[in-house]
Amino acid sequence: MTFRAGLVPIILAVMCVTGCTATGSPGGGDSDPPPATSTTAPSEAAIALTCGGVAIIETNLQEARSNLADGSIDDAAWAFAVNNVVLDYRGMQTFGTWGLRDEIAEMNAFLANQEVLPSGALFDPDGREYSEHVESFRAACEDNATPIVVFARGG
Numbered sequence: 275m276t277f278r279a280g281l282v283p284i285i286l287a288v289m290c291v292t293g294c295t296a297t298g299s300p301g302g303g304d305s306d307p308p309p310a311t312s313t314t315a316p317s318e319a320a321i322a323l324t325c326g327g328v329a330i331i332e333t334n335l336q337e338a339r340s341n342l343a344d345g346s347i348d349d350a351a352w353a354f355a356v357n358n359v360v361l362d363y364r365g366m367q368t369f370g371t372w373g374l375r376d377e378i379a380e381m382n383a384f385l386a387n388q389e390v391l392p393s394g395a396l397f398d399p400d401g402r403e404y405s406e407h408v409e410s411f412r413a414a415c416e417d418n419a420t421p422i423v424v425f426a427r428g429g
Contacts, residue, residue: 363378
């Protein structure tokens with residue numbers, strides 16, 4: 275099973291370089307006051323970072339779905355891939371300066387309240403409720419002009 279974990283640092287670096295733009299006077303002098311909303315609203319770059327993280331999570335899930343369908347992984351490996359999603363979202367809530375904190379907290383609350391499936395997976399990533407949570411990220415990312423892009427191999 276090939277996960278795209280190696281893409282995380284590359285995507286995040288590209289997003290930070292392309293998504294982080296300075297505002298204020300040229301040269302960014304020390305006299306520029308911080309934006310009034312800097313402590314309450316996440317920056318566009320922080321939202322972009324979250325969108326990139328969700329894209330990687332969803333790409334890994336799609337890759338695992340494809341691998342399960344073609345028989346290159348078994349149910350235990352599928353459950354492992356699904357359970358990594360839980361760890362990824364917990365990490366997003368715990369570490370870093372992520373944007374879309376409310377969406378991350380809501381996803382974690384949803385994931386924490388799921389019954390373990392017979393396969394050992396901690397939730398159903400193909401279920402309606404999970405899809406609705408992912409859709410809230412997609413909408414926020416579209417609004418931020420940083421859409422979630424899922425990479426999938428052709429069949």
